Amino acid sequence: MRSLNIAILGLSITSSWGNGHATTFRGLVKELDKAGHAVTFLERNVPWYSDNRDLPNPEYCRLVLYEDLAELQSAHVEAVRSADLVIVGSYVPEGVEVCAHVIRQARGVKAFYDIDTPVTLARLENNDCAYLAKDQIARFDLYLSFTGGPTLELLEQKYRSPAARALYCSVDPDFYYPVSTPVRxxxxxxxxxxxxxxxxxxxxxxxxxxxxxxxxxxxxxxxxxxxxxxxxxxxxxxxxxxxxxxxxxxxxxxxxxxxxxxxxxxxxxxxxxxxxxxxxxxxxxxxxxxxxxxxxxxxxxxxxxxxxxxxxxxxxxxxxxxxxxxxxxxxxxxxxxHTSSRRARELVGYYEETRGS
Missing domain, CATH: 3.40.50.2000 (Glycogen Phosphorylase B;)
Known part of the structure; x- marks a missing residue:
C-alpha cells in the first residue's frame, strides 16, 4: 500500500475541552502518521478551543488553523484538491458549507466521519442539522460512522450512501494502561x-x-x-x-x-x-x-x-x-x-475498497 495524502477537516485536534472528538482524531492521526501516511488537519480557530488548547502543536500532522469559511475556500483549497482521501468530521462549524466545498473541490475519495451518528440522523429528520445536509450523504464516497449495526443499512438504503462503514472510537494504548496509584x-x-x-x-x-x-x-x-x-x-x-x-x-x-x-x-x-x-x-x-x-x-x-x-x-x-x-x-x-492502530488500518482498508469499486 502506497503512502496516502490525507486531509481531515475536523472539529478539533488541538483542544479536548468539552468534546470527545480531539482524542479520537489524535489517536487515529498518530497511527496514520506512524504507518507512513501524510495528514493535514484543518481546524476552525474558535475562541472556546483556542483558550483551552492542550495539544497546540501535534507532531504527527500538519496543522492548519483557519479563521472562517472564506479562508478555507481560498487559502487552503489545494489541501483538499491534492488529497487522496478527504474526511469531513461531524460538528464542524458551518459544516454544510464545508461539506459542499469538499464535494465540489476534492479529487480523491470523499468521506464524512460521523462521531455523533444517532444525533446527526435525528437532526436531519428534524431539518436542524447545521453540519450536514441530507442530500450530501449520497455525494460522499464513504460514510464513516461511530455507530455500527442496523444504522449502516439505514444510511445506505434511506440516505443513499454509496458505502456506510463502522469506524468506532478507539484508544491509544501508549497513553491508557494500568498504573499503580492510590485508589481515591x-x-x-x-x-x-x-x-x-x-x-x-x-x-x-x-x-x-x-x-x-x-x-x-x-x-x-x-x-x-x-x-x-x-x-x-x-x-x-x-x-x-x-x-x-x-x-x-x-x-x-x-x-x-x-x-x-x-x-x-x-x-x-x-x-x-x-x-x-x-x-x-x-x-x-x-x-x-x-x-x-x-x-x-x-x-x-x-x-x-x-x-x-x-x-x-x-x-x-x-x-x-x-x-x-x-x-x-x-x-x-x-x-x-479497539486500538487507534486498528482503526487506522480499517480506514485505509475502506479507502482501498472504495478506490477498487
Missing part, C-alpha cells in the same frame, strides 16, 4: 454534560452515592449547570485534561459509562471513555444498549446496571478477585480490537 474513589464518571445523559447519571450513579454515604464518588466534565445537585460524598471536577485521564481512571475502583439517548436508541455506539477506562484495566459499570454485548461480554468484561441498587451491589458485594478479573478481561479485548 469507589466509582467515577468522565463526561461532558448533556440533557439526555443527566437522568441516567442521576439514576445509576448519583442516587447510588446518596444511598451510600460512606462511599466515595467523583464526576468530571465541562458544561454542567449550577442547578445540578451533587451528593455530599461526590467530588466534582470541571475538567480533566487527556494527559490526566489515565491516572483519573486508575484512581477509581470502578468507572461509570453513561450513553446518550439517541445512541441508546440506535445501539452499537460505544463511547471513547468506555475504551479508555477498559484499556486502563478499570472495571466498567454501564447502562445497556443493543450491540454492547458484541463489544464486551456482560458479567465477564463489563457490568450492566439498571438501577442505583444494581450499582451499589457491584460496589459493595462483588469479590475483589472478580472485580480485578473483569477489568483485566476488558483490557485484553479492547487491546485486541
Amino acid at each position: 474513589w469507589d466509582l467515577g464518571y468522565l463526561g461532558t454534560y448533556s440533557d439526555d445523559r443527566q437522568p441516567p447519571l442521576e439514576k445509576l450513579m448519583l442516587d447510588a452515592a446518596r444511598n451510600w454515604p460512606q462511599g466515595l464518588f467523583t464526576a468530571a466534565g465541562a458544561q454542567y449547570p449550577e442547578s445540578v445537585q451533587w451528593p455530599a460524598n461526590l467530588q466534582y471536577l470541571p475538567h480533566v485534561p487527556p494527559d490526566e485521564h489515565r491516572d483519573f481512571y486508575c484512581a477509581q475502583r470502578y468507572t461509570m459509562n453513561i450513553t446518550r439517548a439517541d445512541m441508546i436508541q440506535a445501539g452499537y455506539s460505544p463511547s471513547v471513555r468506555l475504551f479508555e477506562a477498559g484499556a486502563c484495566g478499570v472495571p466498567i459499570i454501564s447502562d445497556y444498549w443493543q450491540g454492547l454485548d458484541e463489544l464486551l461480554t456482560p458479567g465477564k468484561e463489563i457490568l450492566i446496571s439498571r438501577s442505583a441498587a444494581d450499582t451499589l451491589a457491584f460496589l459493595k458485594e462483588l469479590p475483589e478477585e472478580e472485580r480485578v478479573r473483569i477489568g483485566q478481561n476488558a483490557r485484553k479485548k479492547i487491546l485486541a480490537r
Whole structure:
C-alpha cells in the first residue's frame, strides 16, 4: 500500500475541552502518521478551543488553523484538491458549507466521519442539522460512522450512501494502561454534560452515592449547570485534561459509562471513555444498549446496571478477585480490537475498497 495524502477537516485536534472528538482524531492521526501516511488537519480557530488548547502543536500532522469559511475556500483549497482521501468530521462549524466545498473541490475519495451518528440522523429528520445536509450523504464516497449495526443499512438504503462503514472510537494504548496509584474513589464518571445523559447519571450513579454515604464518588466534565445537585460524598471536577485521564481512571475502583439517548436508541455506539477506562484495566459499570454485548461480554468484561441498587451491589458485594478479573478481561479485548492502530488500518482498508469499486 502506497503512502496516502490525507486531509481531515475536523472539529478539533488541538483542544479536548468539552468534546470527545480531539482524542479520537489524535489517536487515529498518530497511527496514520506512524504507518507512513501524510495528514493535514484543518481546524476552525474558535475562541472556546483556542483558550483551552492542550495539544497546540501535534507532531504527527500538519496543522492548519483557519479563521472562517472564506479562508478555507481560498487559502487552503489545494489541501483538499491534492488529497487522496478527504474526511469531513461531524460538528464542524458551518459544516454544510464545508461539506459542499469538499464535494465540489476534492479529487480523491470523499468521506464524512460521523462521531455523533444517532444525533446527526435525528437532526436531519428534524431539518436542524447545521453540519450536514441530507442530500450530501449520497455525494460522499464513504460514510464513516461511530455507530455500527442496523444504522449502516439505514444510511445506505434511506440516505443513499454509496458505502456506510463502522469506524468506532478507539484508544491509544501508549497513553491508557494500568498504573499503580492510590485508589481515591469507589466509582467515577468522565463526561461532558448533556440533557439526555443527566437522568441516567442521576439514576445509576448519583442516587447510588446518596444511598451510600460512606462511599466515595467523583464526576468530571465541562458544561454542567449550577442547578445540578451533587451528593455530599461526590467530588466534582470541571475538567480533566487527556494527559490526566489515565491516572483519573486508575484512581477509581470502578468507572461509570453513561450513553446518550439517541445512541441508546440506535445501539452499537460505544463511547471513547468506555475504551479508555477498559484499556486502563478499570472495571466498567454501564447502562445497556443493543450491540454492547458484541463489544464486551456482560458479567465477564463489563457490568450492566439498571438501577442505583444494581450499582451499589457491584460496589459493595462483588469479590475483589472478580472485580480485578473483569477489568483485566476488558483490557485484553479492547487491546485486541479497539486500538487507534486498528482503526487506522480499517480506514485505509475502506479507502482501498472504495478506490477498487
